[in-house]
Amino acid sequence: MTYDVLIAGGGNAALCAAICAAREGTRVLIAEAAPMAMRGGNTRHTRNCRVAHDEGNGILTGPYPVDEYLDDLMRVTKGNTDPELAEMTLQRSKEVWDFLEAQGVRFQPSLGGTLSLGRTNAFFLGGGRSMLNALYRTAEDLGVEVRYETRVVDIQVEDGFFLGGTLEASWETDTPQREEVRARTFVAAAGGFESNIDWLKEGWGEAAENFLIRGTPYNTGGVLRLMLDAGADQIGSVDQFHSVAIDGRAPKFDGGIITRLDCVPFGIVLNENGDRFYDEGEDFWPKRYAIWGRLVAAQPGQVGHVIIDAKSADLFMPSAFPPVIDDTIEGLAAKIGLETDRVRKAVDAFNDACQPGTFDHTIHDDCRTEGLDPPKTHWARPINEPPFQAYTLRPGITFTYMGMRVNRDARVLFDGTPSPNIFATGEIMAGNILGEGYLGGLGMTIGTVFGRIAGEQAAKSLTNRKAAE
Amino acid sequence: MSRVDLPSLATAKQDEVARQMTICNACRYCEGLCAVFPAMELRRVFEGPDADYLANLCHNCGACYYDCQYAPPHEFGVNLPQAMTELREESYARFAWPDALAPIFARNGLWIALISMISVAGFILGFALWSDPGALTASGNFYAVMPHNAMVALFGPIFLFSLFVMGMSMRQFWWSADTGSRMPVTPRALWQAMRDAGKLRYLDGGGMGCMTQSTRPDRYRRLFHHFAFYGFLLCFASTSSGTIMHYLLDWPAPYGFWTPPKLLGVPGGLGLVIGAAGLIWYDLKRDDALPPKDKTGMGPAFTWTLLALGVTGLALYWLRETPVMGVLLALHLGTVFAFFLTMPYGKFMHGLYRFAALTRHAHEQATHTTTIATAPTEGRTRA
Numbered sequence: 057m058t059y060d061v062l063i064a065g066g067g068n069a070a071l072c073a074a075i076c077a078a079r080e081g082t083r084v085l086i087a088e089a090a091p092m093a094m095r096g097g098n099t100r101h102t103r104n105c106r107v108a109h110d111e112g113n114g115i116l117t118g119p120y121p122v123d124e125y126l127d128d129l130m131r132v133t134k135g136n137t138d139p140e141l142a143e144m145t146l147q148r149s150k151e152v153w154d155f156l157e158a159q160g161v162r163f164q165p166s167l168g169g170t171l172s173l174g175r176t177n178a179f180f181l182g183g184g185r186s187m188l189n190a191l192y193r194t195a196e197d198l199g200v201e202v203r204y205e206t207r208v209v210d211i212q213v214e215d216g217f218f219l220g221g222t223l224e225a226s227w228e229t230d231t232p233q234r235e236e237v238r239a240r241t242f243v244a245a246a247g248g249f250e251s252n253i254d255w256l257k258e259g260w261g262e263a264a265e266n267f268l269i270r271g272t273p274y275n276t277g278g279v280l281r282l283m284l285d286a287g288a289d290q291i292g293s294v295d296q297f298h299s300v301a302i303d304g305r306a307p308k309f310d311g312g313i314i315t316r317l318d319c320v321p322f323g324i325v326l327n328e329n330g331d332r333f334y335d336e337g338e339d340f341w342p343k344r345y346a347i348w349g350r351l352v353a354a355q356p357g358q359v360g361h362v363i364i365d366a367k368s369a370d371l372f373m374p375s376a377f378p379p380v381i382d383d384t385i386e387g388l389a390a391k392i393g394l395e396t397d398r399v400r401k402a403v404d405a406f407n408d409a410c411q412p413g414t415f416d417h418t419i420h421d422d423c424r425t426e427g428l429d430p431p432k433t434h435w436a437r438p439i440n441e442p443p444f445q446a447y448t449l450r451p452g453i454t455f456t457y458m459g460m461r462v463n464r465d466a467r468v469l470f471d472g473t474p475s476p477n478i479f480a481t482g483e484i485m486a487g488n489i490l491g492e493g494y495l496g497g498l499g500m501t502i503g504t505v506f507g508r509i510a511g512e513q514a515a516k517s518l519t520n521r522k523a524a525e
Numbered sequence: 526m527s528r529v530d531l532p533s534l535a536t537a538k539q540d541e542v543a544r545q546m547t548i549c550n551a552c553r554y555c556e557g558l559c560a561v562f563p564a565m566e567l568r569r570v571f572e573g574p575d576a577d578y579l580a581n582l583c584h585n586c587g588a589c590y591y592d593c594q595y596a597p598p599h600e601f602g603v604n605l606p607q608a609m610t611e612l613r614e615e616s617y618a619r620f621a622w623p624d625a626l627a628p629i630f631a632r633n634g635l636w637i638a639l640i641s642m643i644s645v646a647g648f649i650l651g652f653a654l655w656s657d658p659g660a661l662t663a664s665g666n667f668y669a670v671m672p673h674n675a676m677v678a679l680f681g682p683i684f685l686f687s688l689f690v691m692g693m694s695m696r697q698f699w700w701s702a703d704t705g706s707r708m709p710v711t712p713r714a715l716w717q718a719m720r721d722a723g724k725l726r727y728l729d730g731g732g733m734g735c736m737t738q739s740t741r742p743d744r745y746r747r748l749f750h751h752f753a754f755y756g757f758l759l760c761f762a763s764t765s766s767g768t769i770m771h772y773l774l775d776w777p778a779p780y781g782f783w784t785p786p787k788l789l790g791v792p793g794g795l796g797l798v799i800g801a802a803g804l805i806w807y808d809l810k811r812d813d814a815l816p817p818k819d820k821t822g823m824g825p826a827f828t829w830t831l832l833a834l835g836v837t838g839l840a841l842y843w844l845r846e847t848p849v850m851g852v853l854l855a856l857h858l859g860t861v862f863a864f865f866l867t868m869p870y871g872k873f874m875h876g877l878y879r880f881a882a883l884t885r886h887a888h889e890q891a892t893h894t895t896t897i898a899t900a901p902t903e904g905r906t907r908a
């Protein structure tokens with residue numbers, strides 16, 4: 057049995073490619089490594105996509121022109137992006153809303169607690185899984201064949217030309233079944249490799265053992281490995297990933313959004329030795345949560361402890377895990393396993409350094425420390441009102457940047473030459489645009505823009521070939 | 526929040542809803558799907574009464590289960606429609622009045638079926654004993670079988686009793702959810718709740734439709750519910766108009782097809798039949814993940830009762846001039862009697878509690894002063 061398009065992966069990128077290829081009348085097979093109930097990779101965990109638009113539309117609260125988007129991208133990546141691809145992506149992000157809506161995806165205003173994104177990001181009604189459900193329904197209606205619990209374990213590529221792949225069904229059981237599948241084109245849309253701890257160790261050493269992975273355990277980078285081994289050009293390096301500081305009690309994989317912890321700016325953060333290590337009040341949390349992933353990753357044991365007091369307890373988004381609570385700092389320190397006098401000393405030093413000011417967490421207020429190293433530059437209030445609360449922080453990996461190089465037709469480059477029939481979309485190629493840093497909602501936009509291109513180009517390459525034959 | 530002692534008293538099902546709501550409150554992806562999530566965002570902790578309120582606010586549209594990245598087999602095991610339904614059914618029993626009758630809810634299907642059968646049998650026996658045997662089979666005149674005054678004497682008190690009981694239950698439900706001060710019932714909130722209930726605004730998956738069979742949303746459940754609900758209202762209006770005509774206008778039955786009792790009753794009966802049959806049919810294919818784990822039979826007992834009410838009522842309309850009239854009348858009156866009697870002790874209550882929850886929700890949303898907590902973000906606290 058020969059398919060026109062074989063797609064590895066079952067997330068947003070894969071589905072957009074599948075839908076667009078199928079709309080051109082091709083026979084599409086999706087191999088999704090996860091079982092049906094867990095389908096959709098990290099797309100399950102998403103909530104929005106960042107789209108350029110010249111006017112607000114009632115849900116998006118105002119214009120977000122391509123130029124501003126590009127400025128934002130240049131700022132966060134520090135220019136580490138392919139300008140041509142970046143500009144095209146942001147231009148075409150203007151079509152993303154209409155495209156997704158036409159596939160049955162619905163949008164809603166930004167969620168409670170995320171108003172800062174209301175202008176720039178289109179939120180999926182019901183979240184990423186609802187969005188995926190719509191894409192899967194549309195794909196099924198178009199005749200796309202989806203095989204769950206089926207992963208791509210091998211590909212046959214000659215000089216950048218795709219010949220066929222090996223699928224392994226029921227691979228999580230004792231009786232996996234392998235099957236060779238012929239396909240005229242291949243779309244690699246299997247996400248990043250953040251769930252492959254061994255691979256992360258190549259960049260981070262043993263510390264990687266202590267990383268928590270926010271997304272699906274199925275993104276182990278198998279397809280990326282196969283592609284790189286087959287000679288695809290690599291982009292980015294193995295030690296680059298986006299991480300945030302999350303609740304240390306999150307599960308190893310798949311904890312998703314609810315492991316987020318927003319209390320850092322209200323308290324102090326100590327490492328295992330009971331020492332502060334960074335300015336907790338440097339900036340608003342949405343602008344800082346990403347650097348705290350790396351900050352914590354650099355601490356002994358890759359762990360941090362936030363300590364706040366009663367007056368801050370209700371000021372941040374509720375967290376899924378309850379805090380550790382005690383009436384004394386010493387008691388709290390004992391409960392979280394830190395040396396009591398060191399914690400006492402750290403808290404006292406901080407409290408003594410707090411300058412009088414007017415607390416206001418909606419502005420860069422004037423509550424700061426004096427003579428403390430590192431300082432806390434905003435929202436610094438003495439921690440002195442019991443009960444005291446503690447939360448544990450650990451680095452939570454969102455996604456990886458290393459991938460394969462593509463051109464504007466989403467064709468994978470082999471030694472700089474675009475493949476005639478291999479395409480890539482989504483996180484597996486996001487590094488072309490997002491060389492470093494992060495813009496919330498860009499991941500889904502890249503996957504959708506390149507997914508559409510990959511699907512259309514795959515279909516087109518078939519007609520070209522048929523015409524030539 | 527001053528109900529400090531209550532969490533320790535919470536039931537396992539309240540705890541489960543509270544556990545899931547805590548996860549949702551950190552997530553909020555489903556915010557746009559229904560009223561439950563905005564109501565949740567006004568809270569940080571979920572004590573037993575909060576859980577009861579939220580569970581009764583849930584319309585069981587199913588959407589948030591299929592949309593949830595934490596739904597089983599994920600280890601967080603979030604399945605709100607199921608947890609909410611289980612707690613709702615439990616809460617009906619807790620708010621039952623008198624307490625001693627609460628156990629009816631645990632085996633609701635059985636109880637309702639039994640009571641209905643006994644009631645129908647009672648009417649057949651009663652007719653056989655007290656009325657003229659000829660009247661049973663021959664005539665089109667109900668009152669020859671059971672005099673109008675006898676009907677009123679039997680149904681009036683039982684209906685009033687049920688109204689009273691339902692009032693008591695509603696009062697308990699309303700008060701239990703109050704935090705500190707009593708929440709007033711304002712006309713504005715009532716009007717909003719009437720509109721939300723009348724449109725079944727939240728039985729809609731946030732606009733995409735219900736998802737009760739698979740990830741494909743559709744609008745059947747809401748449609749059938751509309752048929753059943755408005756059919757029921759029409760039937761009720763028909764009976765009321767008959768009573769008014771009898772007593773105020775001194776115009777006893779039988780009524781022609783053009784009179785209010787018939788103009789309201791026939792479409793009402795059809796609505797009930799289509800709606801109830803539709804809901805029963807639709808539920809056959811319901812995803813097993815959604816209904817409560819312990820089956821009380823409460824839902825089926827209610828839909829089948831509505832179907833029986835509609836079918837027997839319509840049959841009586843069409844076959845009243847035939848010899849089966851007497852038996853049909855016994856069936857119909859028996860079903861109606863059992864229905865009146867069990868209204869406060871079955872799924873009928875879902876409408877009342879949900880309406881109360883919608884009223885609370887409307888008031889709460891219009892007046893809340895809680896700032897929805899956010900991370901420090903430039904000038905953005907939401908009032």
Ligand SMILES: Cc1cc2nc3c(=O)[nH]c(=O)nc-3n(C[C@H](O)[C@H](O)[C@H](O)COP(=O)(O)OP(=O)(O)OC[C@H]3O[C@@H](n4cnc5c(N)ncnc54)[C@H](O)[C@@H]3O)c2cc1C
Pocket residue numbers: 064065066067068069070087088089090095096097098099100101102103104105106206207208209245246247248270271272274275276277278279312313453454455481482483484496497498499500501503
């Ligand atoms: C908690 C969290 C929240 C996020 N929120 C947002 C957000 O709001 N907005 C945003 O833009 N981005 C967000 N992101 C990033 C976003 O999830 C990714 O950018 C996006 O999902 C990438 O899409 P994708 O289709 O390339 O990969 P994925 O959605 O991860 O899909 C990869 C797919 O490949 C499959 N797969 C893996 N290996 C194989 C194999 N060998 N064979 C077959 N299939 C395989 C997986 O099972 C999976 O289905 C978030 C990430 C996380 C972790």
Ligand code: SF4
Pocket residue numbers: 182183548549550552553554555556589590592593594595596603605
């Ligand atoms: S049901 Fe799931 S996706 Fe929806 S708000 Fe709750 S946790 Fe989030």
Ligand code: SF4
Pocket residue numbers: 555558559560561582583584585586587588589590605606609727730
């Ligand atoms: S009404 Fe629907 S979306 Fe809302 S909680 Fe209930 S099942 Fe979930």
